[in-house]
Ligand SMILES: NC(=O)C1=CN([C@@H]2O[C@H](COP(=O)(O)OP(=O)(O)OC[C@H]3O[C@@H](n4cnc5c(N)ncnc54)[C@H](OP(=O)(O)O)[C@@H]3O)[C@@H](O)[C@H]2O)C=CC1
């Protein structure tokens with residue numbers, strides 16, 4: 176049985192696809208069965224027909240449902256990882272591998288510290304998923320799932336379920352490279368725009384490019400080999416993001432094949448009043464920058480602006496040009 180801990184957008188979609196292929200999947204809620212799935216699941220893979228999974232073909236449970244898990248997919252936000260690790264330690268069989276499908280850096284370390292080394296496998300989901308209604312999950316952009324070699328069987332099961340999954344040997348490089356894409360998450364939360372409209376604004380892309388450059392410099396200082404994520408070569412990302420919009424539209428066509436209503440997961444967190452994953456995204460780059468002596472002034476200023484927005488509980492809905500002016504003011508202050 177595959178247990179999905181964190182029945183939100185990623186857990187609902189990935190777990191739902193696995194269940195639709197006939198695998199036994201249990202969705203674990205915080206205290207009891209996840210209510211969002213009480214009526215079953217509707218899946219909308221990008222470019223494919225919608226499919227339904229009856230509530231009778233899945234198991235919904237509280238933490239005790241981890242009891243029979245052979246593999247655990249961890250799909251909570253990063254701020255919930257430590258609590259999830261405690262739940263796994265208390266309820267899951269000791270040897271059951273835990274595959275983190277989360278964004279950001281540090282989740283694997285948090286899980287390993289609680290559950291022991293060798294049991295936790297890093298994973299990366301390269302596509303966006305939105306959930307317009309409880310139990311309804313839509314793949315909203317292109318991308319693949321990558322997992323560490325220890326999860327080869329899971330990668331096979333995912334492919335069998337129609338999910339584009341593969342094993343990757345350098346998951347540290349993959350996670351840093353995905354992080355470069357996720358540096359756009361707080362910017363998208365600040366603009367409040369659908370992701371596609373956001374990406375069409377060159378001022379926002381220029382800020383993304385500056386954040387990517389700082390992260391590439393930090394990764395280089397740490398000796399991390401960055402990896403291609405889908406069609407994106409991280410080292411070329413700053414160049415591509417800075418292109419004038421008509422050229423960007425042609426070169427980055429795949430990046431723009433995004434559902435019109437899609438927003439990044441952090442924009443969703445801000446809109447829903449949830450905590451942000453900022454400390455595991457930009458925060459980790461700033462931390463590593465301090466350790467390696469690489470300055471990260473743009474990332475630091477983006478952190479300050481995003482923290483302000485989360486403290487206010489709503490997106491400032493600023494334009495890219497306004498954001499650049501604000502960043503310049505924050506940087507000149509210090
Ligand atoms: N959404 C996306 O497009 C993508 C997201 N990701 C990453 O995947 C991860 C998950 O994101 P996403 O699916 O969007 O997040 P969601 O907020 O949609 O879902 C997270 C789910 O985890 C549940 N949860 C939290 N703590 C626990 C716990 N201790 N026990 C059981 N359930 C728990 C939450 O329940 P509750 O509602 O009660 O809080 C919620 O249902 C994040 O790291 C994100 O960055 C990666 C690629 C794309």
Ligand SMILES: CC(C)(CO)C(=O)C(=O)O
Pocket residue numbers: 278300301302303304316356357360370438439440441
């Ligand atoms: C797919 C992507 C990069 C952007 O939507 C993402 O990871 C997220 O929303 O958190």
